[in-house]
Amino acid sequence: MAAITIFEALGGSTGVQQLARAWHEQVLADPIVAHAFSHGFHPQHTERLAAYWGEAWGGPPSYTSQYGNESSVVRMHSGNGPHEEMDRRAIACFDQAMDDVGLTDPSLRRVLHDYFAWTTTNTMAAYSHSADDVPEDLRIPQWSWDGLQP
Numbered sequence: 001m002a003a004i005t006i007f008e009a010l011g012g013s014t015g016v017q018q019l020a021r022a023w024h025e026q027v028l029a030d031p032i033v034a035h036a037f038s039h040g041f042h043p044q045h046t047e048r049l050a051a052y053w054g055e056a057w058g059g060p061p062s063y064t065s066q067y068g069n070e071s072s073v074v075r076m077h078s079g080n081g082p083h084e085e086m087d088r089r090a091i092a093c094f095d096q097a098m099d100d101v102g103l104t105d106p107s108l109r110r111v112l113h114d115y116f117a118w119t120t121t122n123t124m125a126a127y128s129h130s131a132d133d134v135p136e137d138l139r140i141p142q143w144s145w146d147g148l149q150p
Helices: 012-029 033-037 045-056 062-066 070-076 084-100 106-121
Strands: none
Touching: 012 033, 012 045, 012 084, 033 084, 045 062, 084 106
16 A cells, blocks of 8 residues: 555645645734735635645646646745745744644644745745746655655
């Protein structure tokens, strides 16, 4: 029997969407992180975020088949200079979102926290000087119970 993916452990698309919705509510309520959304955001931000996370966590390739690739995601988050405080608070909002949706399994919480902290401070912060620096062929990083997959 194959090991269960993070996506499956979270409850599939429904669970990932609930977490994305809870995180989005948290960041909009945070005075520092909300600044990132002050110029507006895509009307389907939560659905797109859930598709992205789901794909990263072993779910179907919904993001890449419907919305774009890793390069497009990283480009959206690039060129804004360093923002360590915003990143720290976005991670805290993610942890609170896990509480909000009732995630209690410590292993699942740890792997999700580790993923979110890693992607926030690495892939999404990699091109802080210019979105023009983002390569065209980036792939969505795959995350498992063991962390980043090669």
